[in-house]
Every structure is written in C-alpha cells, then in structure tokens.
Amino acid sequence: MALKTKPTDEFRDHISTVDDQGKRIWVYPRKPKGKLYDYRKYVSYLLLALLFAGPFIKINGLPLLMLNVVERKFVIFGVLFWPQDFFILVVAFLTLVVFIILFTVVYGRIFCGWVCPQTIFLEMVFRRIEYAIEGDYNKQRALDRMPWNTEKILKKSAKTAVFLLISFVISNLFLAYVIGIDELQKVITEGPLNHMVGFGALLAFTGVFYWVFASFREQVCTIVCPYGRLQGVMQDKKTLVVAYDYGRGEPRGKLRKGQERTEGDCIDCNQCVQVCPTGIDIRNGAQQLECINCTACIDACNDIMRMIDKPEGLIRYESEEAIETGKKWTFFTSRVMGYTAVLAILMTALTTLLLTRDEAEATILRTPGQLYQKTEQGHIKNLYNISVINKTNHDMPLTLKLLDKSGTIKVIGNELILPAQGIAEGVFFTEIANEDLTGMNSEIEIGVYHGDELITTTETKFLGPAN
Numbered sequence: 001m002a003l004k005t006k007p008t009d010e011f012r013d014h015i016s017t018v019d020d021q022g023k024r025i026w027v028y029p030r031k032p033k034g035k036l037y038d039y040r041k042y043v044s045y046l047l048l049a050l051l052f053a054g055p056f057i058k059i060n061g062l063p064l065l066m067l068n069v070v071e072r073k074f075v076i077f078g079v080l081f082w083p084q085d086f087f088i089l090v091v092a093f094l095t096l097v098v099f100i101i102l103f104t105v106v107y108g109r110i111f112c113g114w115v116c117p118q119t120i121f122l123e124m125v126f127r128r129i130e131y132a133i134e135g136d137y138n139k140q141r142a143l144d145r146m147p148w149n150t151e152k153i154l155k156k157s158a159k160t161a162v163f164l165l166i167s168f169v170i171s172n173l174f175l176a177y178v179i180g181i182d183e184l185q186k187v188i189t190e191g192p193l194n195h196m197v198g199f200g201a202l203l204a205f206t207g208v209f210y211w212v213f214a215s216f217r218e219q220v221c222t223i224v225c226p227y228g229r230l231q232g233v234m235q236d237k238k239t240l241v242v243a244y245d246y247g248r249g250e251p252r253g254k255l256r257k258g259q260e261r262t263e264g265d266c267i268d269c270n271q272c273v274q275v276c277p278t279g280i281d282i283r284n285g286a287q288q289l290e291c292i293n294c295t296a297c298i299d300a301c302n303d304i305m306r307m308i309d310k311p312e313g314l315i316r317y318e319s320e321e322a323i324e325t326g327k328k329w330t331f332f333t334s335r336v337m338g339y340t341a342v343l344a345i346l347m348t349a350l351t352t353l354l355l356t357r358d359e360a361e362a363t364i365l366r367t368p369g370q371l372y373q374k375t376e377q378g379h380i381k382n383l384y385n386i387s388v389i390n391k392t393n394h395d396m397p398l399t400l401k402l403l404d405k406s407g408t409i410k411v412i413g414n415e416l417i418l419p420a421q422g423i424a425e426g427v428f429f430t431e432i433a434n435e436d437l438t439g440m441n442s443e444i445e446i447g448v449y450h451g452d453e454l455i456t457t458t459e460t461k462f463l464g465p466a467n
C-alpha cells in the first residue's frame, strides 16, 4: 500500500491539558468499552487483589514487602535487608532499572496502561465511581456547568464522600507497606492519641490521594512521573506503542451516505479522542508525551471499524517503524540484545549476592582505651565490643569461637541472644597464648555460631607484647 502523509509534529509544542493562557483544560473522557478495556479490568482486579493482600502475606513471619524508610528496614519477598545490605540493594535497584529500560524499549508504556497503580486506581476505581454517580462525559460536563442545585449538591457530595473513603483505604494500604500491617493495626486499635504520628500520616496521605485522584489526575503522568518523562529517551521507532496507522487512515474524511468513498479508513468520528483520558488525539502521531497506552482509543476505533465494515486495527499496538514501512514488528533488535546481556550479568551478580548473604552481620572492635592484660599462665587477653544484626525473623542464642588461632573467648555478663530482626550488643574477652601471637598487632578471625551453625565471621586486631 502506498504510504500517505504523516501528520505534522506541531502538537508536540504544548500539552493537551493546558490552554494558551496556561490554564488547566479539564478532561471529560467518554466511558470506555471494548475487548481491551475488559481485559484491563480483569488485570486490574487481579493486581488490586494482590496489592491489598500483600501486607497480610507473610513468608517466614516477615511481610512480602515492607519498605520502612523510617527505621531503615526493608523486607522484599520475606527477606529482611538492613542498611548494611546497601550493596545488595544497589545491585537490585540497578537490575530493576535495566529491566524497566529493557521492557520499555521493547513494549513502550504497557506498564503505564495496564499495571501502574496510578492508572488502575484512577481509571478502574475513581473514574468508574464518577461515571456511576455523575454519568458519562456529557452528563459530567453538564453537571459542572449547571448552577448549584439539589441534584448537583447531592451528586458532588456523594462523590466526594466515596472518594474520601477510598483515599482513606488507600492511605491505610500505603502505610501498611511502610510500617507493616502489625504496626498499622496498633495505630488503628490503640487510637490516635497513642499514635499521633501514625494517625497524622494516615490523614495526610488520605488528603494527598484524594487530591491526586479527584483533581490532579492525568497530570501525574504528564507532568510528575519520572518514568513517563524518560519514555522519550527509552523508546525508539521499533518500540511497540499504541499507534494510528496513518497510511491506512489518511486522508481522513466523514462518511457520506450514498457517496463513493475516496478517502482513507478514518471517518473522522472523533471517538478515539473522546475516550482518551489524557485528552489527546492519537492520530497526531505515536509516542506522544501524554499517551499512557491505555488502549481506550483502540477499542473505540475498532467499534467504528466494525460498524463501517472495515478491518479492525486502524489504531493498534504497533511500532512507528512498522506503520511507516509496513514491515512486521520485531522483538530482536541490537539495542534489546545489548540490554538483555547487561540484565543477565546483573541478575547473575544479584543472585550470587543473595545466595551468599549471611543470616547475621557482626562488627567486632577492640574496646577503646584498653591495651592488653597478661594472665598468670602468661596468656594475653584483649577486651572487645561486639554488635550483631539479625537478618532473620527468629531469635538466635550466639556463641563465639576463634577460628584461626587456639585460645578462648569469654562473654561478659549474660549469654548473647540475638533477637529476631534485632541487634545484640555485648562485651567479651579473648585469651590467646603469647607464643601463638605473631607480633604486637595480630589479625584474628572470630566465628559467630548459632548452635553448630557458623552464621558469620569477622576479622579484628589482637594486641600483644613485642615478642
């Protein structure tokens, strides 16, 4: 098929939701319907179920996911990470970034349209409640324009009340992922007076979520989201995006009864524009900054194509290159291969780090201000401070042993008990025969045991007389 003219790029000079005076243009998208919208609904039900179940799912007594930035404790898939695991977290973060880049290079903004919590909550929860209370886009517009009367007061109050309630639920959910469900339960059951900070956070986040979903809406994707802003550098002409096949659709023209059609397949019905939640016209070109690849325009256009007896897919998932050249979209490009290689290396490094990670981490330092003591048998004693971090969810009574020298270790005071997810601190003497020392400053290696299991080792200095 001979390719026809691609639309101009003038639309890229401004965003669709801001007018010439810099004022917000409120988007009233028509209620979407269609096969892809149904699939998106099922995916969102599944993801919402997982999101709400997440805080209650525990692995070895630890939550599935907890990102407690306040106490600097992070649990990912039931594995507890401390700031001491910073290195692993950096590699995990890099792996995630490369995965996101790779995914975006290949599949564009599929994440935004199908998985992103912002889209799911806005399009599948808040927007549907809005349709249920205020009606479809034309009724919403009319309601906003009418003066305040009983109908408007009732509808707007009902919507605000339901939106606030859901925002409060989301705020609880969000906090459950930060402080854990057990702490959240305490905030709820023990009352606000005993948990002023927690309760204050709940209310503050409720306000933020309400504002985002009731007012700020698509501006999150258009202005704030860093992932959205980076699309331009990650996508290329081979990336799969929601695209309008201008070769087939142009020149567009209204359908006129009884007249032989000389134009392209686009009948300029504007249905694709009316359903767009970010207020753009996909026919302006693929990879528009505001397009979250939600597929609503695909469904709308497919509906029209069926009605006028044309093949579906005038708007479809396709790469810009495929639209331009008519060639089939291909997954294997040199860019994808490069990112895949880097991802494979990072994943190998991450797996190795996780598999070789100790259950505990010990820091042993000689007690400041102390030299060494000589015993009656001529042995040398050094005093040490020990601090051990537990990366598991069970208590561990600890014993210490010298690994590379013969000698004894005596803990001062009570037995060292390492609490679950906690820290144990103690003081101990190490005693070594003078003849076993290599000089005034010998290296020694100490093993930390839980029963017979060596859980971590650490090296430190041992002071002695000059031999």
Ligand code: SF4
Binding pocket: 244, 249, 252, 265, 266, 267, 268, 269, 270, 271, 272, 273, 283, 300, 301, 304, 314, 315
């Ligand atoms: S819905 Fe399809 S036919 Fe209608 S204006 Fe959009 S692209 Fe053209």
Ligand code: SF4
Binding pocket: 242, 272, 275, 276, 277, 278, 279, 280, 281, 282, 290, 291, 292, 293, 294, 295, 296, 297, 298
């Ligand atoms: S252009 Fe289509 S895919 Fe993109 S945001 Fe609008 S409706 Fe969704």
